[in-house]
Every structure is written in structure tokens, then in C-alpha cells.
Amino acid sequence: MTMSDRPGRRPAGNGTTRTRRRRHLAALTLLVAAVSAMIPAQAALAGGNGPQPFVRARAEAAVKAAYAQAFTGGQDPAHSLAAVEDGPDLAATLAQATQNFPQATQTSQVTVSNITFDGPRNAGLRFHLSYQGGVDFGEVDGTALISGGRWKVSRATYCTVMSWAGATCPVKPGRQPRDPAAARSAIGQAYTQAFTGGQDPAHSLAVVEDGPDLADTLAQAIQNFPEATHTAAVTTSDIVFTDPRHAALRFRIAYQGGIDFGEQNGNALIVDGEWKVSRGTYCMVMGWAGATCPSP
Incomplete structure (x- = not known):
């Protein structure tokens, strides 16, 4: 008869096995919780069958807020650019636009409509800038994206608007050569x-x-x-x-x-x-x- 065959006795390693199983279960629970926490709320937008209404409403509000911050005239430039993808890199571009058309950049207001989401981190929309002292380009297409954990006006859209004021965005760097x-x-x-x-x-x-x-x-x-x-x-x-x-x-x-x-x-x-x-x-x-x- 072995030790495991004796009544009332259990293998010496059984307690250790149960402890390991509990630890593994606890670790798995923590892992699932951590992964869930890492998925942004916008992930609910990924499905093609339509997100939960309250999630869409929050995302739409965030996109509109980004456009308002980026394009409302008379604000501190750093504040405006904080709502733009690669915003700090475009400070000289905004300064040139302001110099070329001070009245337009000072009085500009934006309205956003027809927001559609292409996955959890990208959105398309229509927007219209109204201002004094410049050509009215009417309602045009724009995009927004998640950058730095928040919705922002895409660099491409912002640079298009800056071009209306005769200002050019710098080229965005890509992968560098070896030397x-x-x-x-x-x-x-x-x-x-x-x-x-x-x-x-x-x-x-x-x-x-x-x-x-x-x-x-x-x-x-x-x-x-x-x-x-x-x-x-x-x-x-x-x-x-x-x-x-x-x-x-x-x-x-x-x-x-x-x-x-x-x-x-x-x-x-x-x-x-x-x-x-x-x-x-x-x-x-x-x-x-x-x-x-x-x-x-």
C-alpha cells in the first residue's frame, strides 16, 4: 500500500497543488480585469452594427469639443493646438495664418455634423467654419482621431484649413534612414x-x-x-x-x-x-x- 492508498491521508503535494490553483485563478481574474480596463470606452464603436447610444453620444460630444477648441477664434494658440494631432509642431503654421488673416482667425466659429465612426479611434464628419474677412468655403469633410488618449482634429484636416489662410504645415517625419x-x-x-x-x-x-x-x-x-x-x-x-x-x-x-x-x-x-x-x-x-x- 502506498501513502496515497491509506485512508485519511493525502499526497504530500496536494495542498501545494490547491494553493497553486488558487493563485492561478486569482492571477487570471486580475489579468481579465486589467485587460478590460485597458480597452477604451470608444471600443464599443468598433462594431458595424452600431454602438450603444450613450457611448456614441459621448464620443460625438468629444469630437465636437475638439473641433470647437481647435477652430474657435481668439484663443491662446497653445490651447487651440492641444486639440489637434501633432498640435505643438504646427505652432508656426497657426502663427502664419493669424498674421495673414487676423480678422478671420480672431472671429472664427465652427459647427460639426454627420459624425461617423470608422472603428474605435477614427471618425469622419462634416464641418463649417464661419468668420469675418475671408472666403466662405462652405461645409467640407473633416476627420478626427484618438491621439494621446483623447479625440483630436486630424493633422490633415487642420492643415487644409490653415492652407485657406495661406499657411503651410511642415512635413510630418516618417521612418528615418540608418544614418x-x-x-x-x-x-x-x-x-x-x-x-x-x-x-x-x-x-x-x-x-x-x-x-x-x-x-x-x-x-x-x-x-x-x-x-x-x-x-x-x-x-x-x-x-x-x-x-x-x-x-x-x-x-x-x-x-x-x-x-x-x-x-x-x-x-x-x-x-x-x-x-x-x-x-x-x-x-x-x-x-x-x-x-x-x-x-x-
């Missing part, structure tokens, strides 16, 4: 090689996307404005990577004998393993000299 410093240096060198005047055309075009196809375009620009193309010098700034192979930046070309177009937006990309000036950017500059790029 951002080296990539920025290579982009600056590409712009310098492409736009510095008095060089061999083939050398300039070697750092331009589809450069060999644009030889006639450069020749036409040189013919139209020989002094400007001979004296051109470029500076670059604010290089932002939208992904490891593409970048946006600001650049300015100074020259003699032509109109100063000031600082402009440009693009660069990796072609055949090296950073080059984008075809679109190069053709824009050639357009200043009355030269047209051929179709790609």
Missing part, C-alpha cells in the same frame, strides 16, 4: 551640384532624378537666362525624412539677372543608391527660367 546625418549631407551636396551655376550640364544633371532626360530643358533655361543660370547658388534647410528613401526640405536659389523666388519646398529621393534632387523640384526651378520638362 540621418549622412543622408542630410548627401542631400545638401546633391542640391549644390544640381543648382550651382557655371558647371558642366552633365555634371549638374547627374544628381537629378531622370537627369539625362532633362538636358534639353537645362539648355533652354541657360539660353533664356544665361546670367542667372551661370551665377546660381543654392542653400538648403529643414530636411525632413518621410521615409528612409524620401525627404522634404526647404531651399533657396540666389542668382543675378532674374526674379528672386525666395525659399521654396523641395524633395529628394534615393535613385540607384544615391540621393538626388527630385524631378518635380528640378522642373519647377527650370520653369522659373521659362523651360519645360518633357513628360516622364
Whole structure:
């Protein structure tokens, strides 16, 4: 007879087993409670068959409150931008819009309607901005999303509104290249090689996307404005990577004998393993000299 066969006796490990089971049950209970707490109330919006009415009402109210905070005029800029996705990054954009149209930005009011939810963290809607001293763009489409744990106006919608006031949002950074410093240096060198005047055309075009196809375009620009193309010098700034192979930046070309177009937006990309000036950017500059790029 073994110890487990004797009446009134239990295996020595049985008590330990029951204790472990209780601990496992308690741990499972805590885990379920924790997971439930992590699911936001907006998750009830995920079903395509319609959320609970009180959940939808709360979410709609939060979306409307975000739009009101972002677009009501006469507020502290930091307060307005706190209700916008990536708001702090757009302070200079709002300042430019305010400078361009002070009356419109001071008096603006917003109404929101037709809110629909695409999952628990995104919403589409219609909105209308009314203000004094500017064009009425009527009712337009907008979006909102959960960012930082609260509903906010999407960056895309906010930047569209800022464009009505002649203000441009900065490019949103994406995944960075392996060596951002080296990539920025290579982009600056590409712009310098492409736009510095008095060089061999083939050398300039070697750092331009589809450069060999644009030889006639450069020749036409040189013919139209020989002094400007001979004296051109470029500076670059604010290089932002939208992904490891593409970048946006600001650049300015100074020259003699032509109109100063000031600082402009440009693009660069990796072609055949090296950073080059984008075809679109190069053709824009050639357009200043009355030269047209051929179709790609």
C-alpha cells in the first residue's frame, strides 16, 4: 500500500497543488480585469452594427469639443493646438495664418455634423467654419482621431484649413534612414551640384532624378537666362525624412539677372543608391527660367 492508498491521508503535494490553483485563478481574474480596463470606452464603436447610444453620444460630444477648441477664434494658440494631432509642431503654421488673416482667425466659429465612426479611434464628419474677412468655403469633410488618449482634429484636416489662410504645415517625419546625418549631407551636396551655376550640364544633371532626360530643358533655361543660370547658388534647410528613401526640405536659389523666388519646398529621393534632387523640384526651378520638362 502506498501513502496515497491509506485512508485519511493525502499526497504530500496536494495542498501545494490547491494553493497553486488558487493563485492561478486569482492571477487570471486580475489579468481579465486589467485587460478590460485597458480597452477604451470608444471600443464599443468598433462594431458595424452600431454602438450603444450613450457611448456614441459621448464620443460625438468629444469630437465636437475638439473641433470647437481647435477652430474657435481668439484663443491662446497653445490651447487651440492641444486639440489637434501633432498640435505643438504646427505652432508656426497657426502663427502664419493669424498674421495673414487676423480678422478671420480672431472671429472664427465652427459647427460639426454627420459624425461617423470608422472603428474605435477614427471618425469622419462634416464641418463649417464661419468668420469675418475671408472666403466662405462652405461645409467640407473633416476627420478626427484618438491621439494621446483623447479625440483630436486630424493633422490633415487642420492643415487644409490653415492652407485657406495661406499657411503651410511642415512635413510630418516618417521612418528615418540608418544614418540621418549622412543622408542630410548627401542631400545638401546633391542640391549644390544640381543648382550651382557655371558647371558642366552633365555634371549638374547627374544628381537629378531622370537627369539625362532633362538636358534639353537645362539648355533652354541657360539660353533664356544665361546670367542667372551661370551665377546660381543654392542653400538648403529643414530636411525632413518621410521615409528612409524620401525627404522634404526647404531651399533657396540666389542668382543675378532674374526674379528672386525666395525659399521654396523641395524633395529628394534615393535613385540607384544615391540621393538626388527630385524631378518635380528640378522642373519647377527650370520653369522659373521659362523651360519645360518633357513628360516622364
